[in-house]
Amino acid sequence: MSLAELRAALEAELAATPEFYDFKVLHSEPEGALWRISLEPGYIFAEGQPPGLAAAQALLDDSLDGASAWWGAPQRGAASVLALLPEADQLLLQNASAPPPGAGHLIRLYPPRFLKPLAEAWWDAGWAPRAWDCLPDLAAPETVDEGLQLSGAPFRWLREGQRRALALPRHSSAFLWGPPGTGKTTTLGVMLAEYLEARPQARVLLLSSTNAAVDLATLAVDKALQKGRREALRPTVQRLGTHFNAAAYAGREHLIPSADAALLARLSRAEAARPAGRDAAALKAWADRVAELREALRAASLQVLRRSRLVSMTASRACFTLRSLRELAGPESADEPPFDLMVFDEASQLSLAQALVLMPLGRARLFAGDPQQLAPVLRSRERGAQRWLGRSAFGEMPRGAAAPSVVLLDEQSRMAAPIGELVSELFYEGTLRVAGDSAQRPDWLAARRRALGEVGAETHVQLQWMRSEGAWSATERGPLRRESAEAIAQAVAQALESDDWRAEELIVLTPFRAQRALIRHCLRRRGVALDGEGGGLRVSTVHRAQGSEAPVVFFDPADAAQPFLQTEAALRLLNVALSRAQAKVLVYLSRRDAEQPLLAPLVQRLRLAADAREALPLERLAAQPDFPANALGRRVMAGRHRGEIVRVSPDGRQFWLVNERSGATQLFDTAFWRAKAGQKP
Incomplete structure (x- = not known):
């Protein structure tokens, strides 16, 4: 492994990432100053890729937040994407320079190049080595805050695993593994509310993979502060960015810095008004205006960052604003992390390269998520890209149940017991169970x-x-x-x-x-x-x-x-x-x-x-001369394994059992079981 390999992986992914997508329009209609565009669900063309499976897998999701829209017919025009409605295959456009196309025409979206700021950071001669040096810490973290004691006292309903998770910020790198329905986001909210009170001078950076996830995590912190009667700390939490769910912040508007939102709206309008390339003077004036607004936005964001105890944003925005985040430490402390604690929520969807490049910002880093759910989106098939961009930080976490920097939440309160057992056996080696407090509630059942x-x-x-x-x-x-x-x-x-x-x-x-x-x-x-x-x-x-x-x-x-x-x-x-x-x-x-x-x-x-047959001990069957043929189709117990024998090799030397807990097919050796039963091979 080397820094050069990681940079090569980024180059491969950049080469495989389309610069634009073409969608076919079903319907366009104005809504005041906005346009609602309904798209044909089956038609997506990714630049540089042939039509087919790869194009069909392209998603209308947060990767297109802030995208620019362009169309060439029936009248050339451009706009900026205000919002995406993936469930309805719709876009909301603002600042359209001409009416968008109607049914049958194409509309082109240019997504923000999220990989570019990530690549630039890895080519930064001063920053990249610091980020690279964080890699060993994931597998072998140190204790950086021995005296931190978060009790969770105001939240008596916390489960055992959730209480153990409160100790994770003591480590330089830690992992909160939260399978479905185990209350990971709630746990994070309580943890960060307690942390802000326990460390009055500490600063926290909360990141997540999507805007929706950032909203959920930020609101969880505010709710925990409110329920824990820590009202004075609530205004110190700020959610940066404009692609948030406004309805979710009703009654919690203090979480949104209005100056930041206003500047972003002005920048969006300015970028959508790009003049034609043949008018050099107008293009220069436009570029200067956009650069001025970007600098003003950076300055406004920096002010929010400096006055806040906890700021939240997407990890992509953190890469875009890495310069501002680094400046928080001040010139006299340029080598010191500007944040005491960084939290990567939904970290299983963030690439290892993205996590590493942001890790020097924090003195302690916490990765919360579930490596058994969706992984980072990857386009390149290069092995290096798989290593650095197709895997998350969870792939580097310490192994072994006793690792103090890893907590697995193993009680879920979402799924009925049979669904939970199915998910547990298929994906979590049987460790996930229904929480005791839920299983005893008549209304839950x-x-x-x-x-x-x-x-x-x-x-x-x-x-x-x-x-x-x-x-x-x-x-x-x-x-x-x-x-x-x-x-x-x-x-x-x-x-x-x-x-x-x-x-x-x-x-x-x-x-x-x-x-x-x-x-x-x-x-x-x-x-x-x-x-x-x-x-x-x-x-x-x-x-x-x-x-x-x-x-x-x-x-x-x-x-x-x-x-x-x-x-x-x-x-x-x-x-x-x-x-x-x-x-x-x-x-x-x-x-x-x-x-x-x-x-x-x-x-x-x-x-x-649904098999109610008695499970026969495999040793008893192995003691018979016609073994393993006599076991075929039977329900058996083989040590700690239980299931049905479904196949025997033609020479009788091997046989296969379908495990009734996991559904997986397991291979067994005939000679081993004959010896175990005291029979000669």
């Missing part, structure tokens, strides 16, 4: 025991078998399966018609945008109002679902034979899909889907969970 049509109240995981297979659609540029789309639309419509369920209690998930668009179309035909279109039903790609939850999840893989669904990333995606559910999860599968490596363990585990 009742909310998870509700019938959904023919799916009874006590059934929490249901496989819905489809006769047809999914297939790639060249027209829609993605995998489609109409049968499952229609089945989901019918089940949702019937649930809503029964008045037993509300639209906001249901969520439909699929890995592919093309299938999502088809499901939305089927639902509209049945009169179901969708989220973003005046209704409450969410139909989302799984990538957009992390951080959300609902009583019922409908999951449609559409076509599990797709190469994308054969990857490690797809395994994390399945975890996200299943773990959104509180009461029920319905999975729509064909027979071919059920044979794919991603979904076979799920299917096998559910099958074996």
